[in-house]
Amino acid sequence: xxxxxxxxxxxxxxxxxxxxxxxxxxxxxxxxxxxxxxxxxxxxxxxxxxxxxxxxxxxxxxxxxxxxxxxxxxxxxxxxxxxxxxxxxxxxxxxxxxxxxxxxxxxxxxxxxxxxxxxxxxxxxxxxxxxxx
Amino acid sequence: xxxxxxxxxxxxxxxxxxxxxxxxxxxxxxxxxxxxxxxxxxxxxxxxxxxxxxxxxxxxxxxxxxxxxxxxxxxxxxxxxxxxxxxxxxxxxxxxxxxxxxxxxxxxxxxxxxxxxxxxxxxxxxxxxxxxxxxxxxxxxxxxxxxxxxxxxxxxxxxxxxxxxxxxxxxxxxxxxxxxxxxxxxxxxxxxxxxxxxxxxxxxxxxxxxxxxxxxxxxxxxxxxxxxxxxxxxxxxxxxxxxxxxxxxxxxxxxxxxxxxxxxxxxxxxxxxxxxxxxxxxxxxxxxxxxxxxxxxxxxxxxxxxxxxxxxxxxxxxxxxxxxxxxxxxxxxxxxxxxxxxxxxxxxxxxxxxxxxxxxxxxxxxxxxxxxxxxxxxxxxxxxxxxxxxxxxxxxxxxxxxxxxxxxxxxxxxxxxxxxxxxxxxxxxxxxxxxxxxxxxxxxxxxxxxxxxxxxxxxxxxxxxxxxxxxxxxxxxxxxxxxxxxxxxxxxxxxxxxxxxxxxxxxxxxxxxxxxxxxxxxxxxxxxxxxxxxxxxxxxxxxxxxxxxxxxxxxxxxxxxxxxxxxxxxxxxxxxxxxxxxxxxxxxxxxxxxxxxxxxxxxxxxxxxxxxxxxxxxxxxxxxxxxxxxxxxxxxxxxxxxxxxxxxxxxxxxxxxxxxxxxxxxxxxxxxxxxxxxxxxxxxxxxxxxx
Numbered sequence: 001x002x003x004x005x006x007x008x009x010x011x012x013x014x015x016x017x018x019x020x021x022x023x024x025x026x027x028x029x030x031x032x033x034x035x036x037x038x039x040x041x042x043x044x045x046x047x048x049x050x051x052x053x054x055x056x057x058x059x060x061x062x063x064x065x066x067x068x069x070x071x072x073x074x075x076x077x078x079x080x081x082x083x084x085x086x087x088x089x090x091x092x093x094x095x096x097x098x099x100x101x102x103x104x105x106x107x108x109x110x111x112x113x114x115x116x117x118x119x120x121x122x123x124x125x126x127x128x129x130x131x132x133x
Numbered sequence: 134x135x136x137x138x139x140x141x142x143x144x145x146x147x148x149x150x151x152x153x154x155x156x157x158x159x160x161x162x163x164x165x166x167x168x169x170x171x172x173x174x175x176x177x178x179x180x181x182x183x184x185x186x187x188x189x190x191x192x193x194x195x196x197x198x199x200x201x202x203x204x205x206x207x208x209x210x211x212x213x214x215x216x217x218x219x220x221x222x223x224x225x226x227x228x229x230x231x232x233x234x235x236x237x238x239x240x241x242x243x244x245x246x247x248x249x250x251x252x253x254x255x256x257x258x259x260x261x262x263x264x265x266x267x268x269x270x271x272x273x274x275x276x277x278x279x280x281x282x283x284x285x286x287x288x289x290x291x292x293x294x295x296x297x298x299x300x301x302x303x304x305x306x307x308x309x310x311x312x313x314x315x316x317x318x319x320x321x322x323x324x325x326x327x328x329x330x331x332x333x334x335x336x337x338x339x340x341x342x343x344x345x346x347x348x349x350x351x352x353x354x355x356x357x358x359x360x361x362x363x364x365x366x367x368x369x370x371x372x373x374x375x376x377x378x379x380x381x382x383x384x385x386x387x388x389x390x391x392x393x394x395x396x397x398x399x400x401x402x403x404x405x406x407x408x409x410x411x412x413x414x415x416x417x418x419x420x421x422x423x424x425x426x427x428x429x430x431x432x433x434x435x436x437x438x439x440x441x442x443x444x445x446x447x448x449x450x451x452x453x454x455x456x457x458x459x460x461x462x463x464x465x466x467x468x469x470x471x472x473x474x475x476x477x478x479x480x481x482x483x484x485x486x487x488x489x490x491x492x493x494x495x496x497x498x499x500x501x502x503x504x505x506x507x508x509x510x511x512x513x514x515x516x517x518x519x520x521x522x523x524x525x526x527x528x529x530x531x532x533x534x535x536x537x538x539x540x541x542x543x544x545x546x547x548x549x550x551x552x553x554x555x556x557x558x559x560x561x562x563x564x565x566x567x568x569x570x571x572x573x574x575x576x577x578x579x580x581x582x583x584x585x586x587x588x589x590x591x592x593x594x595x596x597x598x599x600x601x602x603x604x605x606x607x608x609x610x611x612x613x614x615x616x617x618x619x620x621x622x623x624x625x626x627x628x629x630x631x632x633x634x635x636x637x638x639x640x641x642x643x644x645x646x647x648x649x650x651x652x653x654x655x656x657x658x659x660x661x662x663x664x665x666x667x668x669x670x671x672x673x674x675x676x677x678x679x680x681x682x683x684x685x686x687x688x689x690x691x692x693x694x695x696x697x698x699x700x701x702x703x704x705x706x707x708x709x710x711x712x713x714x715x716x717x718x719x720x721x722x723x724x725x726x727x728x729x730x731x732x733x734x735x736x737x738x739x740x741x742x743x744x745x746x747x748x749x750x751x752x753x754x755x756x757x758x759x760x761x762x763x764x765x766x767x768x769x770x771x772x773x774x775x776x777x778x779x780x781x782x783x784x785x786x787x788x789x790x791x792x793x794x795x796x797x798x799x800x801x802x803x804x805x806x807x808x809x810x811x812x813x814x815x816x817x818x819x820x821x822x823x824x
Binding site for chain 2: 043046047049050051053054057067068069070072073077080081084087088091092
């Protein structure tokens with residue numbers, strides 16, 4: 001259980017920290033960190049904060065009992081944006097044939113939402129039983 | 134046409150004939166999933182006569198019989214209060230389906246039995262498809278199906294529609310039932326009411342022939358006692374006022390005796406009967422794996438006023454990203470293919486100039502305008518259908534219901550309205566998720582005021598030239614003006630046009646389910662196909678008309694060159710028409726070139742910028758200096774406002790026409806033109822006083 005809680009905290013923090021770096025960079029008009037590891041736009045910042053809040057809420061509650069609903073929604077949202085970016089990658093790949101977007105398309109596979117989404121999959125598999133019962 | 138093999142153990146042969154089967158049930162019980170399984174996804178979508186509620190029909194072959202399966206709207210009863218109820222009842226009465234399959238949710242069977250009783254009272258050949266029996270089992274719900282069959286005297290088939298479980302048995306039962314007589318059903322309403330029903334039935338007796346539909350006189354008597362407007366109107370139109378008067382007298386007598394409305398008394402009797410059935414045949418044990426508990430826990434988060442709203446905005450972002458951002462390469466691919474390869478092919482063809490221009494500039498452009506929308510529409514509908522089938526949209530509706538109710542809409546309307554900021558076409562099509570025709574018309578009237586992404590290039594051009602310092606604020610003010618106008622429109626239309634049609638409704642929270650991929654794909658494709666076929670033909674025709682008016686003028690044929698030559702274009706019919714309108718726009722200080730750009734903006738709003746460049750004989754780069762000399766910041770802002778508010782692009786207009794009909798489209802377009810003119814004039818007047 002402790003491992004699961006730690007993992008939730010890690011994921012939630014990653015979403016929120018990444019959003020905060022983006023916001024600070026945006027306000028200060030400087031580039032902080034690697035752009036691939038930050039949300040792509042303000043809409044995604046909002047998305048990341050929501051997911052981060054849900055993960056952290058699930059973590060805080062984990063001292064009593066993990067908030068299954070928050071965790072389930074956070075996991076679904078993590079994986080959903082990963083899937084959307086994966087589709088982005090596949091469609092972007094079509095660009096290969098008509099433009100020089102090859103590097104950009106492959107680069108998209110290393111985006112933070114893909115990494116965090118992939119990290120959420122084993123957690124969903126592990127806690128699937130807790131969530132459904 | 135899908136063909137089901139008749140199960141081998143079926144002894145009854147179905148004679149060669151055509152049979153109509155209606156699928157009915159409460160909302161969210163799996164009607165569409167069953168419909169898709171039965172028709173194997175081969176269905177077509179139309180509208181119910183006179184209204185714009187989707188009608189899904191599929192044809193299958195059962196042995197030698199050709200069976201037409203009709204998916205009816207989700208309803209809770211047949212009292213003809215809402216449009217869906219009216220449609221369903223009209224279908225049952227007038228089309229007289231040979232078999233009616235009621236899909237019932239096994240988890241909440243009691244809630245579904247009210248409709249069952251009403252269907253049985255109509256003397257229909259009913260089969261109950263008891264859906265989600267797997268979930269009911271997990272919830273600890275035990276249903277004595279045999280007991281219920283003996284009690285109601287109708288076949289009840291346990292199914293899991295989404296997984297295709299029990300479908301063969303259902304088909305087998307349908308075949309068996311086709312030639313069987315209708316079992317009689319009579320719910321005892323108590324001595325006094327029964328006496329009243331009998332009296333009215335006798336009165337109706339011989340007059341039955343005068344009605345449009347064949348129906349049991351007992352049912353008609355029950356409806357009269359329940360003050361059914363539809364039945365009363367039918368009788369009135371056939372000159373049977375005496376029956377109405379007599380039934381009213383009997384009803385008043387009963388009400389005086391019981392000191393209660395007869396309708397309430399009869400509803401109570403039905404629920405009493407349902408309760409007795411439930412006590413006898415439904416047992417609730419401890420849940421093995423409770424979906425209800427899980428659903429309730431998810432609801433605590435998803436319908437939370439703050440977290441729920443954050444999740445909804447995030448989901449909307451995801452939907453926008455999927456349908457507008459990500460599909461851009463696909464849209465570009467289609468655009469490049471048509472505007473480059475195919476366009477040049479037509480242009481350089483051996484055909485005469487006028488023919489090649491007609492094909493390239495009119496037909497091909499029209500086709501590409503239609504096809505460009507496909508990736509957006511497909512991905513958007515995939516997203517919406519997915520969210521709809523998971524049960525999430527019902528929560529969104531709940532979340533926004535309080536706010537949207539103030540505008541006379543249900544909570545569900547928030548989704549189409551927000552999609553409108555991306556593109557008005559899919560937004561208007563997504564109003565199909567709204568339950569009633571009235572809600573759809575009201576939402577569709579508001580959507581064109583949602584500033585779509587195609588209007589952004591116009592804002593960008595003018596703000597960059599005239600409001601460089603406050604670019605973002607001025608652009609945001611455009612969105613604000615749009616939203617405020619939409620709200621005013623809703624209040625106005627709601628009070629003037631739809632006031633009398635307000636219908637209360639029950640909001641059902643279905644359990645969260647993993648949607649079936651096939652069901653989501655079919656639903657999305659049906660919606661895209663409908664746009665392609667219906668809006669597509671209108672767009673291409675309009676494109677041809679505009680092309681013709683641009684290459685011809687009072688002097689006759691100007692040549693296809695007129696489309697890119699400002700001198701020639703100034704002699705076209707479009708220019709003549711614009712010049713004719715010039716006095717109307719005199720207070721705005723706009724010359725015919727702006728008016729012509731706005732007319733072309735009807736093709737697509739993006740065109741306004743490039744056409745201004747053509748007409749002012751400036752390249753897009755040099756346009757800023759030309760505009761600076763012809764506009765002031767105030768007139769520029771007024772033009773931006775006019776572009777936001779005046780008639781939307783022709784793809785949107787064509788979609789409105791196909792979705793809600795010509796009359797309402799003309800109303801919306803005229804209303805928008807008036808609003809655009811008035812607001813622009815007001816801005817110029819007030820702005821002129823301030824500046």
